[in-house]
Amino acid sequence: MVKKIMSKKALISGGTGFIGSHVAEELLKRDWKIQIIDKYGFKGYQDLDGLKNHKNITFHEIDLNNFDQIASITNDFDYIFHFAAKLGVADVTSEPYEVLKTNISTTENIINYSLLNQNLSRFIFASTSEVYSGTQKHFNLIVPTPESEPLTIDNVSSPRSSYMLSKSIGESLCHFSRLPVTILRPFNIYGSRAGIRHVIPQLLEKVYKAKSGDLIEVFSPDHTRAFCHINDATMQIMSILDNEDCKNETLNLGNQSREITMLELAKICIEVSGKDLGIKKLGITEGSPKRRAPSMEKSQNLIGCLPKVTLEEGIARTYSWYCNNFFAN
Numbered sequence: 001m002v003k004k005i006m007s008k009k010a011l012i013s014g015g016t017g018f019i020g021s022h023v024a025e026e027l028l029k030r031d032w033k034i035q036i037i038d039k040y041g042f043k044g045y046q047d048l049d050g051l052k053n054h055k056n057i058t059f060h061e062i063d064l065n066n067f068d069q070i071a072s073i074t075n076d077f078d079y080i081f082h083f084a085a086k087l088g089v090a091d092v093t094s095e096p097y098e099v100l101k102t103n104i105s106t107t108e109n110i111i112n113y114s115l116l117n118q119n120l121s122r123f124i125f126a127s128t129s130e131v132y133s134g135t136q137k138h139f140n141l142i143v144p145t146p147e148s149e150p151l152t153i154d155n156v157s158s159p160r161s162s163y164m165l166s167k168s169i170g171e172s173l174c175h176f177s178r179l180p181v182t183i184l185r186p187f188n189i190y191g192s193r194a195g196i197r198h199v200i201p202q203l204l205e206k207v208y209k210a211k212s213g214d215l216i217e218v219f220s221p222d223h224t225r226a227f228c229h230i231n232d233a234t235m236q237i238m239s240i241l242d243n244e245d246c247k248n249e250t251l252n253l254g255n256q257s258r259e260i261t262m263l264e265l266a267k268i269c270i271e272v273s274g275k276d277l278g279i280k281k282l283g284i285t286e287g288s289p290k291r292r293a294p295s296m297e298k299s300q301n302l303i304g305c306l307p308k309v310t311l312e313e314g315i316a317r318t319y320s321w322y323c324n325n326f327f328a329n
Contacts, residue, residue: 008030009078011073014126016042018189018194024051032056037062037064038062042059046324064084064105064109067112076117079123080113080122082124096160099166103166111173111174111179121180123181124240125174127183129188129252129294133289134151134153136289137154138152143293145294146295182247182250184253185251186253188226188254189227189228189230190230191229192317193230199265200227200315201322203216203218204319205322207270210275212277213278214278216270218266219285220262220284226258226292227258227314229309232307232309233253235308236299237253239304246303252295252296272315
């Protein structure tokens with residue numbers, strides 16, 4: 001008699017968002033059963049139809065601030081991912097108290113719920129590369145940045161510190177929870193469904209709206225970033241799940257292979273569009289670090305998952321997706 005292999009079960013908070021939806025898609029390809037908890041439903045993107053209507057996915061419209069609502073879900077998950085967060089420059093600037101309070105309380109609630117899952121193999125917490133910002137501002141942060149760099153808290157009265165502080169506290173909650181955790185610190189992940197708050201979709205939107213001969217405005221043109229396509233980031237997460245050595249580790253999520261200036265990035269965005277456009281260099285964006293790039297040495301030693309999508313290919317894919325799903329709407 002052939003023994004039936006049981007499908008793994010995963011709960012994803014923020015599973016309708018950027019990274020969460022891509023992780024859910026990849027897990028479904030592996031025949032996992034997925035439940036998503038989110039305050040918001042799926043957006044109307046065409047490429048989400050397969051996810052929304054999949055037989056192995058269940059959606060719960062739940063406020064993560066309400067523990068009783070979370071606890072109403074059956075607690076028999078193998079993996080729990082916490083991607084939900086209040087973020088974005090607009091929220092951080094206008095509602096820093098809500099950012100700080102919400103991200104801490106929701107993380108505490110999902111951790112307490114995770115402790116009810118007796119067979120939990122891993123709790124995956126999405127932190128941020130912003131946790132390094134205080135060290136970068138006040139000390140000589142190593143770039144590319146290893147996970148071992150000490151974290152420095154910037155002026156706590158500054159609204160911009162609220163998001164970084166909430167994620168730093170979230171990391172501490174994970175460590176002290178005694179859950180089998182892996183903490184992820186994403187660095188400049190880009191691709192389909194990333195919204196419009198990040199530099200690549202913002203540049204692509206400028207390119208899309210521009211007419212032949214126009215100039216594209218580029219802020220902080222000499223500042224550099226290392227970008228990672230969502231497909232590569234998702235495969236890194238899959239490799240982390242499969243590796244017991246990643247348990248109770250903090251890992252950068254990203255791509256170290258290429259650090260590029262904002263000026264060079266803008267040129268690639270123009271090139272993939274096929275338009276004849278120029279560039280107008282502008283000043284430095286307030287709070288923008290001169291360099292941001294992850295050291296992926298620790299991750300590579302543990303999972304050996306190398307990025308496959310080149311920046312040119314990734315931006316071309318991203319431009320095509322935004323043209324079909326976002327800019328024209």
